[in-house]
Amino acid sequence: MAGEPSVMGFSGGTLTVFIAVILLSGMAAVLARRLIFPMLMDVLSKTDRIDGKTLFAPKSLGWMIGFLVMHLAIDWIGTNSEPVWDEELMSTVSSATWAAFVLLMLLAAYRLVDYLDVFIVVEGDDMAARRSLASVAESVGRLAVVVAGVFIIAGLSGMDLNGLIAGLGITGLALALAAKDSVANVFGAISILIDKPFNVGDWIVVEDVEGEVVTIGLRTTLIRTSADTMVSIPNSNITNSPVENFSQRRFRRIRPTLEFEADSDQASLRKFCDSLCSQVLDDSRATKPEDSWARVQSFAPSKVTVATNFYCGSSGKTQRELTEDILMMARARASEHGLKFHEPRRREHQSL
Template identity: 35%
Template sequence: MSGILNPEDGSFWADEVFFMNNATIVMLFGILTLSVFARIGVMALAPRILRKIVQSDSIQAKTIRDSDKALGTAAGAGVALFLINTLIDMMGDVNTGIELPDLAIRIIPNVLQFIFAISLVVWAFRLVSIVQDVVGLLDNDDELDGTERTLISAIESILRFAIVFIGSVFIADALGFNLTSLVAGLGISGLALALAAKDTISNLFGATTVLLDRPFKIGDWVIIDSVEGEVTEISLRTTLIRTAADTIVTVPNANLVNTPVENFGKRRWRRWQTALHLELNSDPAKVADFCAQVLESIHESPVTVKPESSWCQVSTLTATSLDISVNLYWDVAGGAPERKAKEELVLSIMQTAKDNGLTFFDPRMVQTSQ
């Protein structure tokens, strides 16, 4: 080994090819070989190690199997970068005969650092998707609710922003930018950047407000300003709302700070009021029985809440009909269950009226008689 590190003049190791002696070429080839073995080794060993640590197949797939090339490339580039820097440091020793052209000394470490940074950024971006799997593992009911999906969306957005920011710093350093001068320049132009990014900062504060105050979560049906629909995604900059027409409306989070939000998803119950119009010549006793039976049907419904505030009573007598007011409250989770409960009650009311020999007022009969 000493012959390679300190080759004698006229020896094989001292012969020069492409501005480098054979000793340097052999060491570079050795570094390349070690980096390739490091890449292959990481791609082969990482899944086995991870299987002993994490039992989730989905996390294993996303962290290793779906990104093994990026992880292996980062490992290989990291090993090569470390060895190249070590080799360059050894060149300062007068007892070594290692020779690298100045151009290679400037370019090779930067190229390796660039590959290392890009590979890590790619791998880290793919890791972001495991947030949902981790939250799923911690969830007891094996079903992600709106709050958990909101948290996942926010964490993923923050992680992507952090990855891009940190990765940009490493990539800029690899490309030869002077980070000290860059930071100083940012300090000088900080005011201009702050003014230019005021909307982005406002959106970040808006996202923080949504996460802390929780005026709504993913899956809620909301009205924000003139936009009505279901919240499908909450990111750092915007909130996406899918309308009843199946269109997507993008709402900047900055608008959420000072805009009233009507959230139908936070309703404790759903109120339904209607009026029934019976014929004027209806038997009062049968009408009373009819009202009592309808109210009993309301109370017996499994989705009825606040029974003490529900009623079915004669409200007024008009020139053409006897009007009955109906008021009730349902505990239903969405529009479909509400429509189902309403259908069942309406059919029950129709059957009750038929059983009591009552008929509903028909305006067409009045027009015919006239």
């Protein structure tokens, strides 16, 4: 390539090759992001919830591949041929492309942590536990990328890593004392993963906060309340507090209380209780027949109270529907046996 007319320090042939390298790098970036990455995700992912073929990589990953190809191509051209170009300029370009590759690699690694869910979560009985593990793994992954990034960037900037590592001994002790609560929260996250008092997606009550577990992080657990607000609770507080997990219920309890007039016939009350209990237990949604009942609970001057106790599956929808049906059954059975429901206002009016 030597001896050719130069343009800004480049010979015509070298400039053509350099432009081709830029185009090749761009094509490599696009292919890596839109073709190779989706194919790998489709092969390696453990879930059917995501179609890996339609899952594009972060843009930073594409740019990272592009700058890597450009850096390698420039070095290869300089080593295996005699290009006519500005050596100082191309040395700067080579260093810049390598620095860009490293920085984009860190950014891509940080973004790719979000894809851990695809490799950890698998449909099955332990899916909720795996979602919890994925949540913590993502937090650990981001922290690891940030720590590694600090050392890598320090090395690129020419800092003495030996001195930096030596200084971390004293600094680490000071940070450990200052961040003891954060350390306790990290161990709290580990304890939650091991003991599994709840998983991501469970509905829990802890420290007077009730809601759905959204994420389990290294420091805090996020809960979305029924008012659609987000509450952040330190993990150390959770491990030291009672946790009520509604999602782990095997069944739901239904306990409507029915009040009748004080002059209700005792035989009719017994028949009402027996017929209501029998009708409810005939429903396929009712469970635990041995613990289900309907009985007269108490007498008062103006009313008779009938208490009931029934069970259904763990679905909230089933509980609401069966509760409504039980009340309708009670109304029909009361009419059948000539019983009148207690009406306080009517009693007060009669007494006047």
